[in-house]
Amino acid sequence: MxxxxxxxxxxxxxxxxxxxxxxxxxxxxxxxxxxxxxxxxxxxxxxxxxxxxxxxxxxxxxxxxxxxxxxxxxxxxxxxxxxxxxxxxxxxxxxxxxxxxxxxxxxxxxxxxxxxxxxxLRRTNRYPFAPEPLASEVVALLRDAASREGASLRLLDREPEYQRVLSLIRAATGKEEEAVREDRAARLSPGSAPSVIPVGSLGPVPRRGGYDDPAVRDMAEGIGLPGRTCADFEPRPDLAVLETPGDDPASWVAAGQSLQRLLLTAAEHAVAASFANQPLEDADLRDAVSASAAHYGHPQMVLRIGYPLTQPPASPRRPLSEALRRDGD
Structure with a gap:
């Protein structure tokens, strides 16, 4: 270099x-x-x-x-x-x-x-959040953080858009391919070396109620893991979509930088986030997420944001030596 x-x-x-x-x-x-x-x-x-x-x-x-x-x-x-x-x-x-x-x-x-x-110190938080909506000044800070790296944060604060995206999240959960579920189960099952997300970081199993299923994503859905409890989640979490003007590899890198700047900003203001990206993993549903927001851009992340009630442990990182490239790599 x-x-x-x-x-x-x-x-x-x-x-x-x-x-x-x-x-x-x-x-x-x-x-x-x-x-x-x-x-x-x-x-x-x-x-x-x-x-x-x-x-x-x-x-x-x-x-x-x-x-x-x-x-x-x-x-x-x-x-x-x-x-x-x-x-x-x-x-x-x-x-x-x-x-x-x-x-x-x-x-x-x-x-x-x-x-x-x-x-x-930042954590992806898959636990229930407090029921209060985010303060408007916090939302403004998160939007500014995203925009500094070339993306926009669209808070889903109006109907019918909120319920429409929420329904897409639920629909995507049901459409997930069996092979994807099996791959995730193999990575999470006891004895995997190491488990990519420990039980304490997965959060509790959300209590489901059909149409009123929460927006939280259970990364271990259908997998019986010792030590997990059940919990009720906030009935109406703040949901937001991170979007970029373009949709190519450079735009995805910009989206990642925008995401991390806003997540660090959120942590600084005692706000937590998890992800509800299920509809973005399906090409048709991703188009549906952006259908009413063409003037904003292409959706890159769907976030659930709120005030945390629990601080989860850190997810493990592989030894840094394994992530460093050697000469000739």
């Missing part, structure tokens, strides 16, 4: 930046990335072999996950006092190279530097 700085990144800094990138959220905690770190910065590579069984959203999900890792790395570099320059998909001959983050002597992003404090 060509350096644009006079003060290179030292070894402790390199370790901190790589660890921050590896702490990013990823679809089903598959961590589909690898990193090459040097005094000049960090390269983020896609590792699609780690992704879950292919769905219509598989390629997009990998790029979104890598985009979240890019944002975390930028936050770590800002905390260390470095400016950054990011090139997305910089090498047409290497489609797995998602982004190159080069350290510069420009002024660091002070907001990202502050948000770094939440990189290792």
């Amino acid at each position: 060509q350096s644009l700085l006079r003060t290179p990144l030292d070894l402790p800094g390199q370790a901190a930046v790589a660890a921050a990138a590896a702490a990013a959220p990823s679809v089903f905690n598959t961590q589909p990335w690898s990193f090459s770190v040097s005094p000049a910065g960090l390269d983020v590579y896609a590792d699609p072999g780690r992704a879950s069984l292919p769905t219509a959203s598989a390629e997009r999900d990998v790029h979104l996950s890598c985009g979240a890792a890019v944002l975390n790395a930028r936050a770590a570099l800002a905390r260390l006092g470095h400016g950054t320059r990011v090139s997305v998909l910089p090498d047409a001959g290497d489609p797995l190279l998602v982004a190159r983050i080069t350290v510069t002597d420009e002024a660091p992003d002070q907001v990202l530097g502050r948000l770094y404090g939440w990189v290792h």
Whole structure:
């Protein structure tokens, strides 16, 4: 990587930046990335072999996950006092190279530097939330966070759009292919090495009531896991759709960066989120999510947002040494 700085990144800094990138959220905690770190910065590579069984959203999900890792790395570099320059998909001959983050002597992003404090504390929260809606000033902060990275956050705060998207979430849950369920069961079952999401991070089993089923996604639906309890979830969670103007790999990386900036902003303001992306994993249902919002863009994530009642444990991360690329990789 060509350096644009006079003060290179030292070894402790390199370790901190790589660890921050590896702490990013990823679809089903598959961590589909690898990193090459040097005094000049960090390269983020896609590792699609780690992704879950292919769905219509598989390629997009990998790029979104890598985009979240890019944002975390930028936050770590800002905390260390470095400016950054990011090139997305910089090498047409290497489609797995998602982004190159080069350290510069420009002024660091002070907001990202502050948000770094939440990189290792943020959790995907699959537990019930408090019934109160988000405060309008918090919604404004989350929208601003998304827009700073080129996406828009559309809160589903009106009818009939809220119920329409909620019905798509429920419909997608019923349409999930058996092979996808089996793949997830194999990754979650006791004895898997290691379980990608521990029981404590899965949250309780939502009590279902037919038409009134909650919007929360049970990642272990139909899998009998010891230690899980049942719970009632908030009857009307805040739902939002993260959208981008384009719908290509560069747009997916932007969506991942937008997602992570808004998730860190949410954590800073004691707000939690989980994901209800079922309809985005089906091509037809994804079109239906965006049908009434063509002027906003393409849906990349569906989020359930609220004030948490429980702080779940962190999902495990593979050893950082396994995520670092060696010479010749």
